[in-house]
Amino acid sequence: MTVERPDSPMTREEAQKRADRIRAFRDELRELETGGVAVLPEEVGARIRHHHDEVLESLAGRFDVDRSEAEKQLSLGMRIASFLGAVALSFAVFFFFYRFWGAIPTWAQVALLVSAPVLSVVGMEFAARREKTLYFSGIVGLVAIASFGLTLLMLGDLFNMGPSPDAFLAWGLFAGVLAYTCGMRLLLLVAIIAVTVFVSGRLGGWGGGYWGNFLERPESLFLPGALLLAIPATARHRSLPSFPELYRTTGLLAIFIPLLILASVGHLSWIDLPSGAVEIFYQLVGFAVGAVAVWVGVRSRWTETTVLGTAFLVVLLYVKFFEWWWDWMPKWLFFLILGAVAVGILLLLRRLQGAMRKVAA
């Protein structure tokens, strides 16, 4: 029998999932054997064990996957340590500039500011070629993004330029390129936030207001939210399977948070109607959008979409309950209603689950 090797293009996440499946299979098989439900013939069992050992060996060699729970916990620790290290190194870069800034001529300041992100990218690439887990390249990637943010900020200060949303576009695109280069979700998150600020700021500017006040019109987040949801729907991320989830999560948040605000504070809207009418409009839109999100999430098996949609519906409902009833209703009755609503949502979701099981069967 030939041993199946994971030679096909695979990411570390996919490799880790495969290793987890093998571990789960072994655990379950042990349970079955202990309970006397089924025992594999010695020869078959040995062949499977041997095959899995080879697969795990290969995956570990190529992707440095975690083969046990203890290894997984260590990896989590390393991820936390690398994040903290990146933050600390970014501060080091900032305070380095801060300390020696005034002592160097302008041309050298510019050269230093430009070379810091360039050198960080070179360092990231250097680290990426020498490790499989990308912990160190991730650290240097974050430092590169912080350095470039600092470059844009300090060039602005150095030459007395006013604040501009274009700086966020430049920063976001840079972070996006690095995120796709080393496959780090944290870098993609920075890119998403920066580009969202740019799009929302520009929208605010086109509406006549100063771009920096875009948060005073929460609707300016709807377009970036929709664009974020459109990215995973139109671009396949075969080699970066965790990115679509992040796009959907941030896209939904960019839509849900403004909806929550506008459903309670209508005068922040672009719509030139009485505040109460705007609030009712956004409450209706909120319930509709939340329901669609849950439906799409369940149908497409997007856990984050289902969870966020459900959470949004519950929060929207609770906020409205609070506004309607808190002042006059006895507290025990208020919380009783909240509890009853939670049970109602639970029953609704269970029915949905049951229907899905029937379809699957």
Added chain:
Amino acid sequence: MRRWGPILAIAWVLVAAAITLLGVARNRAGEPDADVVLTERELSLPGWIEEESNGLALHINWRGPRYPASPDTMWLDRAKLESLGFDCSYPVEAPSALEHYERMLPREVVLVLEYEGEAWRKWIVAWEQQSEGAERKIHESTDAPTRDRRLGEIRGPLERERTSATRLFVVDAGLDLADLRRRYTDRSRYILARGIVAPLIELDADKKIAKPATLRGHVRMLLVDAVHVPHGKTALLDSLVASDRRARQAGASLTVATPGQPGMEERSGPPRYKVRVRWGRRLEPWIVGVEPM
């Protein structure tokens, strides 16, 4: 992406830096839009600098239509707001006028800052008249020890206005830079700078039940409110920063509250330096020289 990503990222850094520097060159090319010699009164040292920091930027001090209003800055009225693009058609008397105008987004405009001009002179005259009136009342109604103390309280701020407060006043605003420059031709006295303006409903404080009284605008901020001091021009300012720091550590108070602007402070005492500043085509300033006074 894995292969080309680092190259793309580096190229992007270089392109972004090049675009920025081209913008700077464009701003500084040709004749400056304004070329003004200001003093410490208008360009103050930062109130506090961390010892670890050795970069320096001078803060631009200005007076004008802020909140709350002062009588000499009422030029930013309803008509001016409309000319700046604000829709002021909603009646000010309407019960929801306050909410309507408060929710209006501020706008970016071009402000005209006048240096040591008519606005400043009027401001000083108004202070003098106010002080004279107050002094008359004190002479008429108080005993000698109280009189000296209260006279000091009145004359001190007036003297600071004459000798150490800023003479830079926002006197006009518009959207068309060329039009403003045609009207304010003296480039050594009128600075055009970008700033943020927002509408404001002023309530009539005299009435027990507050009612919307007037609609006017106020300048929220200058978009560039500090000017970086380039390397080679910091020696004098560094020595002043060091001496101020020593004085503060010794317990001296170098600043006083800015009249009419809660939470703001300004330095008391005559200016110690003058700074030549130019504003370029994109209305971005830069320091040309710093000299002692």
